[in-house]
Structure formats: C-alpha cells, structure tokens
Amino acid sequence: MRVQMTVNGKAVSGEVAPETLLAQFLRENLRLTGTHIGCDTSQCGACVVLCGGKSVKSCTMLAAQAEGADITTIEGMESPGGELHPLQEAFRQNHGLQCGFCTPGMVMSAADLLRQNPSPSEEEIRHWLEGNICRCTGYHNIVKAVQAVAAAK
C-alpha cells in the first residue's frame, strides 16, 4: 500500500506492507536512522517521534496510521542552518547522554513536555520521562538538561 505524510517539513511517500511500523518506515524507507528501535515493545522510548506535535512511540504505530500526519524526528530538530535545537545543545552541555542510544527519544519526548508545560518542575520532568529508559546516565543529567532549557525560556 502507498502511504504519504509530512516528515520534518517535507512531503514524503512510499510503498509499504500494511504491517510496516512507522519506525521502520522512517528508518528503512526514508533512511532517517536517528529514530532508534530499542525494545520494540513500547517500553523504552528510543523510537519517540512527534506526530502532529504529540510524542508517540513509532514502534507501536503503523506507517498506515500516520497517513497524512505531520511527523517530526530528531533529524528535524536542528535549525535550517544546522544549529542544534536548544534541547540537543542542553543535553550536550549537561552531559545528558553517554552512549546516546536513548537520546533521540529523550529529546523528542522532552520537546512534547516543554510544548505543554514550558516550566516543568523536576518531579514533572521525571514523571513525564517515565516512558523513556536510559541505561547509562541514571537520568540526573537528562533531567538537568531539560531543566536548563526550561529555565532559559
């Protein structure tokens, strides 16, 4: 079947099998491999992207369900001039990553939080990131990075 959607501001389309997941479509058809598949069971959050501005787990959504949707992946976060998004910069400054595997999902999830709640408390950040698992950092610096962006706004 044919699917079409907007990804990072560009109209895209592709021929997929009905069971193709959005994460697979992004990675394999569009070669946007910044969206990671960690657990493939909707637990870890490495695959989080924005769909119509809301964070979703792209491993638990069919590409067909994203027909006509506006999708943003980690590749769409930097400015057109190639400057890092404030969240990406804050993750770098605060050492909010070690291996980096969970980082795209963390950044996309945090972007959704800050859209709804521009100045979340530490507790709100930790609660919000419940669906994103990091095996390296112990979360402290990730939370600090999100706090830094919230404080700068």
Add this chain to the structure above:
Amino acid sequence: MKTFEYHKPSSLDDAAKLLAQADAVALAGGMTLLPVMKQRLNSPSVVVDLAALEDLRGIRENESKGVVLGAMTTHAEVAGDALVREKLPALAELAAGIGDAQVRNRGTVGGSLANNDPAADYPAALLALNGSVHTNKREIAADDFFAGLFATALEEGEIIRHLHFPIPEKAGYKKFPQPASLYALVGVFAAKTNGGVRVAVTGAGSEGVFRVPELEEALGKDFSPESVPEKLSDGVEEKLLNDIHGSPQYRAALITALLRSP
C-alpha cells in the same frame, strides 16, 4: 507481525461490515493490539482502523448532565479536558495515570474498555460510576458489559461509539501500579452515586474487574476512609489473582489500604 489487510473506513456502517468478516479486528489507538500482534498472540487477517470515524470522537455533556466520551478519545484528552476535570476529576486523574505520556497520546478509552485487560484502569471507572457503553447496535450497562478476562458483551462487528458516565456525588480512584508495566497491581474506584455507593477493583481479580459488596455496604453507611474495614472477608480473597507480582493476600491488603489511605 504477520501481514493483514488494512482498512480505514470513513463510516460506521462500513466499519461494521468490515468487522463482520471472519478474523477481523478493530484498531483504535493500538497500544495493546499492535504489541500482541507483534508477539503473534493475535494474527488477524483484517485490521479495521477506526481513526477516521468522526462519530467516535469528542467529549460532551448530555441532557442528563453526564459526561459522554467518544470511544476514540485518548487518555491524554480525557486527562486534560476541562469538562472532565470539572465534573469527573477522579476520571481525569485515572486517565493521567495510565501508562506513560506516549501511551496516553495514542491509547483510547474505547479501546481499553473493549480489550478489558484485567489490569486496565477504565473498567474500574465504568463499573463504579455505573456508566454505560453505547455501540452501533445498543446500549450496554456497565454491570452487563464485562465478561471475564479480555472478554466483554460486545458481539462480532459491534463497535463502541461512546461511553456515558453519570456524575457521582463523590468519587475517587487510587492505584498501586506494577512498577515495570505501570498497569494496576491493584486499582480501586469508589463512587457515591445517586444509586448508592459502588466500589470496583481492577488489577486484582482473577476474572477481571469486580465490585465488592462488603465495601459498598461499609462505605454506604459513611463514605469516608475510616469506615473501610481493615480486612476483607475470605470470600473476596478467593477471587483474587495469584501471580509473581502478588499473592491474593497481598492484593486483598492493598484494596483496603488504598481505600483507607487519605
């Protein structure tokens, strides 16, 4: 995941026709269906996506001042809706506590109720609030809707259109989440309705969500944490799940502890 035919009908009639086929399933938010399809616990040959059915969307107040939720309303929409927060704050709180943020952005109230997972949150709310399920065929009272683990009164080709929740005088929901899955190890919804006090428990029952008459009686006399007995009768304990997450005794203790906690 095994392959399937995918359909996204734009009318309820078309959806019902597609779902009347052998081996067809309805797809709402997909938060349960897609994972079980990946695990091949369910390999339908036809998937009918309900996302284009406008009739299944929206939150409104009806003539009897109850709250009506479209079946495709997401948990995040329920949690953030001004009408729900004003009329049914316990339901908004319940929705805000389901899964994680991304699950709440996709998962739907209709999908959760149709699936009737024994540890899902909404079944407790529907049963305690004496709500009803409105389908493309009929209206089903909460007391007649749940039919055991992952089973409901819904027939083949029957689609939930909306859920109706009457407004209680007072209501509250408390859950003790299983920390890895965030599903309820035990969840208790207590409501003082105009038809009396109703208490529904999710997560704990070996046959899914259930009411607890002895708690309803105690809370009927005085709707306060102090009137909850410290211990439930053995009859209740016999109905509880026994698995790696908790024994029936532990779950029984959690039911009363959650109700007694301020």
